[in-house]
Amino acid sequence: MIKMLGLRLARLVATLFAVSVITFAMTLLLPGDPINAILPPTTERDPQIVAQIREEYGLDNNIAVRYKDWLNDAVLHQDLGTSYVTRGQKVTDQIKNRVPVTAQLALMAVVIALFFAIPIGVLGAYRQSKWDDQLTSAGMQVALSIPNFIAAIMLGWLFAIKLDLLPNTGWARISKEGLLANLKTSILPATALALTQMAIFSRLVRSDMIATLQENYILSARAKGLPDRFVLFRHALRPSSLSLITIVGINFGALLGGTVVIEQVFSLPGLGSKLLSAISSRDILMVQGITVFIATVYVIVNTLVDLLYIVIDPRIRRS
Amino acid sequence: MPTAGADATRLTRSEKTEPLLVVEDLKTYFQTPNGLVKAVDGVTLSVERGKTLGVVGESGSGKTVLSRSIMRLNTAGNVITHGSVTYNGEDLLAKSPRQMRDIWGVEMAMVFQDPMTSLNPVVKVGRQMTEHIRHHLGVSKKDARDTAVELLRSVRIPEPEARFDNYPHEMSGGMRQRVCIAIALACGPKMLFADEPTTALDVTVQHQILNLLGQQQVDRFMTMIMVTHDLGVVAGRTDEIAVMYAGKVVEKAPTKQLFADMRHPYTEALLRSIPKIDDPKHTKLSAISGRPPDLINPPSGCAFSPRCPYAQPQCFTDTPPLGAAPTPGHQYACWFPVGSPEGKDAWDKNLEAKRPQTMAAAGLVNATEELAAGAVVGG
Ligand SMILES: Nc1ncnc2c1ncn2[C@@H]1O[C@H](COP(=O)(O)OP(=O)(O)OP(=O)(O)O)[C@@H](O)[C@H]1O
Ligand code: SF4
Ligand SMILES: [Mg+2]
Numbered sequence: 001m002i003k004m005l006g007l008r009l010a011r012l013v014a015t016l017f018a019v020s021v022i023t024f025a026m027t028l029l030l031p032g033d034p035i036n037a038i039l040p041p042t043t044e045r046d047p048q049i050v051a052q053i054r055e056e057y058g059l060d061n062n063i064a065v066r067y068k069d070w071l072n073d074a075v076l077h078q079d080l081g082t083s084y085v086t087r088g089q090k091v092t093d094q095i096k097n098r099v100p101v102t103a104q105l106a107l108m109a110v111v112i113a114l115f116f117a118i119p120i121g122v123l124g125a126y127r128q129s130k131w132d133d134q135l136t137s138a139g140m141q142v143a144l145s146i147p148n149f150i151a152a153i154m155l156g157w158l159f160a161i162k163l164d165l166l167p168n169t170g171w172a173r174i175s176k177e178g179l180l181a182n183l184k185t186s187i188l189p190a191t192a193l194a195l196t197q198m199a200i201f202s203r204l205v206r207s208d209m210i211a212t213l214q215e216n217y218i219l220s221a222r223a224k225g226l227p228d229r230f231v232l233f234r235h236a237l238r239p240s241s242l243s244l245i246t247i248v249g250i251n252f253g254a255l256l257g258g259t260v261v262i263e264q265v266f267s268l269p270g271l272g273s274k275l276l277s278a279i280s281s282r283d284i285l286m287v288q289g290i291t292v293f294i295a296t297v298y299v300i301v302n303t304l305v306d307l308l309y310i311v312i313d314p315r316i317r318r319s
Numbered sequence: 320m321p322t323a324g325a326d327a328t329r330l331t332r333s334e335k336t337e338p339l340l341v342v343e344d345l346k347t348y349f350q351t352p353n354g355l356v357k358a359v360d361g362v363t364l365s366v367e368r369g370k371t372l373g374v375v376g377e378s379g380s381g382k383t384v385l386s387r388s389i390m391r392l393n394t395a396g397n398v399i400t401h402g403s404v405t406y407n408g409e410d411l412l413a414k415s416p417r418q419m420r421d422i423w424g425v426e427m428a429m430v431f432q433d434p435m436t437s438l439n440p441v442v443k444v445g446r447q448m449t450e451h452i453r454h455h456l457g458v459s460k461k462d463a464r465d466t467a468v469e470l471l472r473s474v475r476i477p478e479p480e481a482r483f484d485n486y487p488h489e490m491s492g493g494m495r496q497r498v499c500i501a502i503a504l505a506c507g508p509k510m511l512f513a514d515e516p517t518t519a520l521d522v523t524v525q526h527q528i529l530n531l532l533g534q535q536q537v538d539r540f541m542t543m544i545m546v547t548h549d550l551g552v553v554a555g556r557t558d559e560i561a562v563m564y565a566g567k568v569v570e571k572a573p574t575k576q577l578f579a580d581m582r583h584p585y586t587e588a589l590l591r592s593i594p595k596i597d598d599p600k601h602t603k604l605s606a607i608s609g610r611p612p613d614l615i616n617p618p619s620g621c622a623f624s625p626r627c628p629y630a631q632p633q634c635f636t637d638t639p640p641l642g643a644a645p646t647p648g649h650q651y652a653c654w655f656p657v658g659s660p661e662g663k664d665a666w667d668k669n670l671e672a673k674r675p676q677t678m679a680a681a682g683l684v685n686a687t688e689e690l691a692a693g694a695v696v697g698g
Contacts, residue, residue, distance in 0.1 A: 129396075216436040223392055223431075224451035224502065225423035234450070238441050313441055314486040 005307075012303050019295040020074070023288055024067050070288070080289035085281050091289035094274060099293075101171055101270040105262070106255035108190035110248060113197035120198075121205025122232050125240075128210060136202070144199035152192035152265040159188060169267040189266045193259060197251055204247055208240040215239075238312055245312070249305030253298030257291075337408070338365040339510060339542045340389070345402035347381075347388040349395060354615040358384040360566035361402075363641075366510075366559075371536060371543040373553030373574070375589060376563035379611045382546040383432070385563070386512045389544075390427055391419050406510070424451045428503035429512040430532075433519045434495035438487040445483035448502055455506045470501040474531060493524035497531065504535060511536065514546045529556060550586075551593040554578065559648070562586045565612045565622040568641060572649040582644060582656035584629045588680065608679045621654070628680035629655045629665040 054060045061069075073079040080091035120136050127133045160168035166188055172181035212218065213236055221235045222228075260272030267273075271290055278286035310316050347359040358381045366372045374382050387393045389404050391411060404411040406426070414422070431437040438447060448470065449463035458466070464483070471479035474497040487495055496516060503511060513532055517525035533556050536543050547553055553560055553574070560577050562570040562585060570583035581587055588607045609626035612618055618625050624634040633654055641652040655665040669677035678684045 216431060216433060217439040219392060219394070220429075220431055220437045220499070220502070221439065221447075222394075223390065223423050223429045225420045225425060225506075226451055226454060227420065230450070230454070235439050235442065239439070315440055315488050 008303055008306060012299060015299050016296055019299065020071060020292055021067070023291045023295065024070065025063075026291075028063065028284075074292070080292070081285040083278075083283050083286050085278075085283040085286070091286050094286065095271065095290060095293050098269055098271045098274050100173075101268055102256060102259050102263070102272060104186060105190050105193060105259050105268070105270065106252055108186060109193035109197055109255055110252050112190060112194035113201050114248070116194075117198045117201035118205055118237070121202040122209055122237065124202065124206040125209030125213060125236075126228065126232055133206075137206075140199040140202050143195045144203075146195065148192055148196060149261045149265055151195050152189065152262055155188050155192050156266070171266075171268045171270075185266075185268075189259075189262045189268060192265075193255060193262055197255075200247065200251070201244060204244050205237075205240060208243055209236055212236045212240040242309060242312060245305055245308055249302050253294075253301050256297055257294040339368045339407060340544075341365045341403075341405040342389060343403045343405075345385070345388060345404060346400065347384050347393065348399045350397040350399065351615075356614045357566050357617065358614060359388055362561075362563075362566075362568050364561055364568065364571065366542055366544060368509075368542050369540050370558040371533075371545060371556065373557035373560040374544060374546045374563060375548065375550055375553055375560060377548055377589075377607070377611055379614075380548075380563040381566040381614075382548075382563055383514055384566075386429070386514050386544060386546055390423070390429060390512060391416075392423075392429070421455075424508065425455050425506045426508055427510045427512065428506070428508040429514060430496070430499050430503045430516045432515040434492055434499050435519060437499055438495055440487055442486075443483075444485050444487060444490070444498055448483075448498070448505060451502075452505050467501070467505065470505055471498070473535070474498070474501045474504075476501075492520050493528065496520060496524075496528050500528070500531065500535070504539070507539065508541065510542045510544075512544050512546070515548065516545075517552070518548070525552075532556075549593060550589045562589065565617055566614060567622065567652070568650075569623070569653070570651040571641075572644070572646075572651075576646055576649050580644075580646065580649070580658060582649070582651040582658060583653050584627045584655075584657055584662075585623050586651075587657050588626075588628075591680070608676050621652075626676055628669060628674070628677040629653075629657070629662055630669070630674075630676070631655055631665050 059066075070081065073081065078092060080095070083089040083091060083094070120140070124133045124136055156168045159166045166184050168188075170185055172178075172185045174182045209232075218231060218236055221231045226235075257272070257275075259268075259270055260276055262268070263270040263273040264276070271294070275287065275290045277283075278290065342362060342364050345359055345362045346357070349356040349358060360381075362385055364372065374385065376382050384393065388400055389411070391404075391414070393400070400412060402412070406422070411419070411422070438444070445464065445467060448467040449460070452458060452463040452466055453460065456463075468479045468483055471482055476482050476494060476497055482490070482494075487498075490498065496519075500516070511532075516532065517528050520528060529552065532543070532545070535541070545553060545557060550560075557574050559571070559573050561568045562577075562583060564585050570577070570581065570586045572581075577586065578590075581590065585607075592607055607626060612622050612625070618635070620633075620635045620637055621627070621630070621639050624630045627634065631654065637654070639652045639654050641650050643650055653662075655662045666677065670681060675684065
């Protein structure tokens with residue numbers, strides 16, 4: 001058990017290291033000279049100033065040295081550097097400022113998706129091929145085939161414009177405007193994100209559950225005279241949720257980096273929209289910082305998911 | 320006492336004399352892409368209160384399907400059931416699944432074939448024991464726990480309090496089957512089905528479990544159906560035995576009568592195939608030659624005819640009915656019964672003609688699947 005935890009931890013660190021190297025290398029491959037980001041391309045360039053800036057940002061050092069310095073700051077001082085573009089703006093401050101928006105969206109999306117997906121999946125397995133299963137299956141298929149941003153636009157049109165119940169764009173921070181205002185601005189984007197997830201999760205629960213319902217222990221549970229509800233949720237759901245948990249973990253990680261489009265549609269001050277603007281303005285340190293942050297969270301979430309297995313299936317605890 | 324079995328002294332007279340379970344012409348067919356599988360094909364039997372019926376047959380003869388059909392536990396979507404099952408005067412086949420839930424666990428319970436897979440691996444043993452006690456008897460968590468610990472003690476699980484919090488994988492196979500028995504007994508059922516309760520277990524553990532079942536059956540005055548492929552298992556532990564072949568009962572008799580005077584060649588073959596105690600664990604002595612029959616297209620005439628050492632031309636065309644033997648309660652379905660002059664003639668004829676099935680039964684050649692598979696014609 002301890003040994004396994006140690007192994008997981010070692011793997012986590014190794015993965016993070018690999019992620020940092022790859023991220024660092026990739027941002028170097030972005031076309032264009034970072035100097036262009038720092039000095040407006042139109043201005044007359046004094047070679048001396050350019051040299052001075054290169055010196056200041058360490059752009060002249062070779063890649064290995066630059067990576068070492070950057071990693072050093074990141075690990076020892078939790079400092080991901082200072083933006084080239086908005087001089088003086090620290091990357092970590094930007095992340096801190098924007099991560100609550102994206103994290104909340106991702107979390108809400110997953111919770112909403114699970115809230116609907118689990119009962120739908122369980123029902124689908126229980127009533128396999130009956131009319132209600134066919135109906136929900138068709139519904140899930142539709143939800144799966146609508147792209148996020150289309151769903152976002154449709155939801156915005158219906159609830160914000162037609163019914164005028166919710167604001168169409170913008171974000172209210174809990175700390176400033178309170179929970180209710182915050183929910184009003186977050187519910188539409190979160191729902192738009194949740195639709196696809198719900199469809200994926202419910203399919204997964206349904207198919208795993210169908211397999212579990214064939215197990216002998218389900219028959220023994222039924223032979224005890226327990227209500228179907230009880231058999232489904234107390235006996236069948238847990239053994240049917242291992243692949244669900246994996247996918248929830250992976251998708252949650254993906255949502256953290258993948259809310260870019262939704263943040264654009266609803267004009268939300270999240271990590272995604274910052275990443276987008278950083279890329280277009282060649283703000284390399286910002287891109288690096290955000291990417292490595294998202295990747296880190298992703299890797300940590302997936303490690304937690306691995307640990308969740310142990311909670312779900314007591315048999316793993318021994319090996 | 321929530322776990323007490325039916326009390327014999329409280330039964331009315333009619334309850335005492337009427338069999339607890341009456342099964343009439345029960346048929347369970349499965350629709351499959353290859354055709355209709357006639358897993359149970361017209362079974363009639365009855366079990367009196369407090370008695371034990373042994374159902375014996377080879378793998379695939381329909382024992383499990385029969386017991387699940389009686390309990391209405393066949394869940395497959397492709398199942399068709401006909402006939403009648405009367406339990407305690409009530410028609411079970413007419414009941415809705417909802418109504419059956421009040422019978423399962425409380426009136427009828429089942430111990431399954433494989434204790435390794437019939438407990439939920441992610442739920443603690445204790446909860447698997449108490450959940451139906453609480454559901455059916457509406458007792459508090461604490462009382463249910465006490466009852467469960469008591470049950471674990473009664474099925475001789477050491478340190479029951481500690482075992483209560485175990486997961487199934489923390490127990491041995493024999494221990495798990497004891498837990499399964501305790502679970503089945505928990506709500507004091509009047510009728511217990513034991514579907515090959517020891518097949519998956521070690522030989523030494525098998526005896527302990529069988530003795531435990533017998534003891535509990537007597538203590539609780541339960542009525543029991545014990546399913547097995549091993550005549551040896553039911554020999555000293557049942558009041559009556561029904562031998563199944565290809566979904567049909569081919570011989571039925573009080574246990575003593577059956578062993579004293581068995582009539583059906585298949586019963587005889589089963590007896591011959593009982594492993595002896597001092598045999599090495601895995602040798603299957605004198606297995607019955609030939610394969611179990613195809614249940615979609617069963618052989619014409621007597622279903623056992625392709626494998627039967629006694630088979631005569633009539634056997635391949637006419638299906639023998641289940642008829643009464645001279646002794647009361649004894650029935651068999653055979654044209655040339657064991658121990659009768661006709662049977663002796665048939666045997667001698669086949670031996671002379673060197674019918675491989677007969678040679679194998681006589682111990683002159685070894686029985687193999689291939690041996691009899693092709694050779695169909697007798698006499
Ligand atoms: N759902 C089903 N669909 C089709 N055929 C089935 C189904 N369930 C059982 N059968 C068939 O019914 C026949 C009888 O099976 P059953 O399990 O009752 O045999 P058994 O006597 O209990 O054998 P064993 O000793 O192996 O447990 C088998 O041929 C089996 O393949
Ligand atoms: S003798 Fe004939 S009727 Fe009797 S079991 Fe053999 S084949 Fe069937
Ligand atoms: Mg069976």
